[in-house]
Amino acid sequence: MALNLLMLGPPGAGKGTQAERFAQSRGIPKISTGDILREAVQTGTEIGLRAKAIMDRGELVNDEVMIGIVRERLEKKDAANGFVLDGFPRTVAQAAALDGIMAGRDPLIVVDIMVPEEELVRRLSSRMICRSCGHNAPMGHGPVCALCGGELIQRTDDSESVVIDRLKVYHGQSEPLVEYYRVRPTFRAINGAQSPDQVAADLAAAIAAVCAHATRLPGVGTAAPSGVQP
Ligand code: AMP
Secondary structure, three states: OOOEEEEOOOOOOOOHHHHHHHHHOOOOOOEEHHHHHHHHHOOOOOOHHHHHHHHHHOOOOOOOHHHHHHHHHHOOOHHHHEEEOOOOOOHHHHHHHHHHHHHOOOOOEEEEEEOHHHHHHHHHHHHHEEEEOOOEEEEEOOOOOOOOOEEEEOOHHHHHHHHHHHHHHHHHHHOOHHHHOOOOEEEEEOOOOOOOOHHHHHHHHOOOOOOOHHHOOOOOOOOOOOOOOO
């Protein structure tokens, strides 16, 4: 069964960090829509130029654009044996479109990373990101990325006022996704307010439990139905 993993959770929950670790350990691509958009902004593509102001305000880029980006990315060969999606879907319309894109593929494994609000604000306003590879690091870890040596900078949307707006957007538009996916047997929630190593261990255990259960679901392992329903 392909590991088609989707990470849910508010900004600052650690989705990116855990997605990166998990993808690397399993040899599957991490697909972060935030990284894709930031790269488009840096290279100055049409999508990047349109997305920049929206991202700087902490709002969401429109569904049609995001669905197009993800559809195209998931069609690439390297995603055939699994992937980790980070930052998509962020609306119920994106989730419904993703179910369509996933038709005929193994089911999505959905993990929600839960972290209390005060901890999110603290983490976001003190995190740095690598300009070259997108790796996240808390402030105070020096001026260069531990992975690639690139320059560490603060994200323009990690200022305190934008962080508060991003959390509002999360509660209004993205949190309903938890209810959208919770009814599926492939959904798990984990505690993100722990050390990154402990979260990674809980994530691996949650995924192993889903896989053990999912192989007993009808259709899995052959041609799985789109997004397994209970
Ligand atoms: P992230 O790195 O996931 O926090 O994303 C940074 C910003 O990119 C978000 O605040 C949005 O403006 C935009 N973005 C990323 N993913 C999506 C998405 N799936 N839908 C809409 N906007 C997105």
